[in-house]
Amino acid sequence: MRFEQGSFAEIFFVFLRLGLTSFGGPIAHLGYFRDDLVVRRNWIDDAGYVEIVAQSQFLPGPASSKVGFTLGLLRGNGLMGGLAAWLGFTLPSAIALFAFAMTAASVDGPVAGGIVHGLKLVAVAIIAQALWGMSRTLTPDLPRIGIALIALAIAFMVPGGAAQIAAILFGAMLGAMICKAGDTAVGEGHAIYPVTMRSGVIALGLFVLLLVALPIAAAMTGSGPVEFFDAFYRSGALVFGGGHVLLPLLESAVAAPGWISPEAFLTGYGATQAVPGPLFTFSAYLGALVTPAGHPAIGATIALVAVFLPGGLLAYGILPFWRKLSSIRRARAAVRGTNAAVVGILAAAFYDPVSTGAILSPLDLLIAIAGFAVLVFGKLSPWVVVVLLASAGGVIGYRL
Numbered sequence: 001m002r003f004e005q006g007s008f009a010e011i012f013f014v015f016l017r018l019g020l021t022s023f024g025g026p027i028a029h030l031g032y033f034r035d036d037l038v039v040r041r042n043w044i045d046d047a048g049y050v051e052i053v054a055q056s057q058f059l060p061g062p063a064s065s066k067v068g069f070t071l072g073l074l075r076g077n078g079l080m081g082g083l084a085a086w087l088g089f090t091l092p093s094a095i096a097l098f099a100f101a102m103t104a105a106s107v108d109g110p111v112a113g114g115i116v117h118g119l120k121l122v123a124v125a126i127i128a129q130a131l132w133g134m135s136r137t138l139t140p141d142l143p144r145i146g147i148a149l150i151a152l153a154i155a156f157m158v159p160g161g162a163a164q165i166a167a168i169l170f171g172a173m174l175g176a177m178i179c180k181a182g183d184t185a186v187g188e189g190h191a192i193y194p195v196t197m198r199s200g201v202i203a204l205g206l207f208v209l210l211l212v213a214l215p216i217a218a219a220m221t222g223s224g225p226v227e228f229f230d231a232f233y234r235s236g237a238l239v240f241g242g243g244h245v246l247l248p249l250l251e252s253a254v255a256a257p258g259w260i261s262p263e264a265f266l267t268g269y270g271a272t273q274a275v276p277g278p279l280f281t282f283s284a285y286l287g288a289l290v291t292p293a294g295h296p297a298i299g300a301t302i303a304l305v306a307v308f309l310p311g312g313l314l315a316y317g318i319l320p321f322w323r324k325l326s327s328i329r330r331a332r333a334a335v336r337g338t339n340a341a342v343v344g345i346l347a348a349a350f351y352d353p354v355s356t357g358a359i360l361s362p363l364d365l366l367i368a369i370a371g372f373a374v375l376v377f378g379k380l381s382p383w384v385v386v387v388l389l390a391s392a393g394g395v396i397g398y399r400l
Contacts, residue, residue: 122389164248179334
């Protein structure tokens with residue numbers, strides 16, 4: 001089936017195929033995008049693609065989804081192209097995780113309990129792998145190691161979601177002062193973005209307005225859906241460093257207040273590793289269980305839109321100003337400091353709730369270490385580890 005070049009349908013179905021087949025997390029997604037859209041389809045040249053990837057790393061939000069959104073925007077010459085790309089890439093994993101949320105609680109018995117526990121151990125192995133890779137990339141020198149350690153201390157000492165906000169702000173400020181920014185601006189592509197300065201200002205203004213107004217509105221109205229939307233919007237607005245960093249933010253937002261149990265939270269995060277597409281679709285699972293508006297599908301939709309919206313607003317709004325902003329050395333240094341702080345935040349979450357909620361025996365520890373080894377040294381895909389560790393949990397549950 002052939003579609004008109006640049007049409008909503010063409011962009012949607014190209015990204016739908018990517019959403020069905022792109023396993024392995026955001027870094028792998030960027031490889032899939034390049035192979036399909038740069039090399040095979042020639043939608044953009046390599047220089048332009050590198051520039052778009054640099055933008056996604058510069059801003060908070062889901063890295064691969066922002067890249068896909070921008071590529072769709074360029075292909076469709078406007079916002080509808082970006083929305084088509086986001087929908088196509090997001091829907092497969094969102095639907096799969098919604099279905100998992102609807103069926104997981106109805107499965108009972110020792111084998112099912114063992115499989116669920118195995119999914120919690122998957123979360124341990126996956127976060128350990130993410131922490132291993134991110135620490136080597138984002139904290140390669142003493143200044144950034146120091147920022148990460150202080151962020152770790154802040155995460156332990158400051159209660160609730162304020163810890164993540166404080167650590168990120170601290171990392172940005174200290175990074176601007178002590179981190180080396182590099183000698184050249186980030187990205188050197190020559191793509192012409194179909195976004196006016198007026199539209200960019202509106203998008204950036206809406207991002208800030210929602211970030212400030214939503215918690216005020218939630219406090220004043222006491223509305224459950226508004227409070228819920230705010231929790232997911234704030235989490236999506238503060239995620240630097242990839243989808244794995246969403247875990248501590250969402251844990252503070254939905255598990256700490258008691259909206260969902262820590263056990264169900266970790267089970268869903270483990271299941272998220274088995275599906276293709278963006279890790280941010282974990283929000284669909286959470287929204288379906290919390291059901292702030294009385295129906296699982298509505299809850300999943302609210303959570304999904306809320307967590308992706310801030311990254312989309314930033315990705316759209318920054319385009320007219322990107323080349324100027326990326327040339328500011330202190331801005332690039334601040335991003336390096338923020339990324340270092342993210343390592344500390346993730347390390348705190350890896351200890352609690354990930355490890356404390358999943359590792360209950362020496363055997364659990366051995367299984368989690370084996371999963372980590374398979375990921376890091378065996379170079380196997382995360383979905384393979386999901387199958388292995390969930391199966392191990394099921395066997396143990398059967399024998400017990």
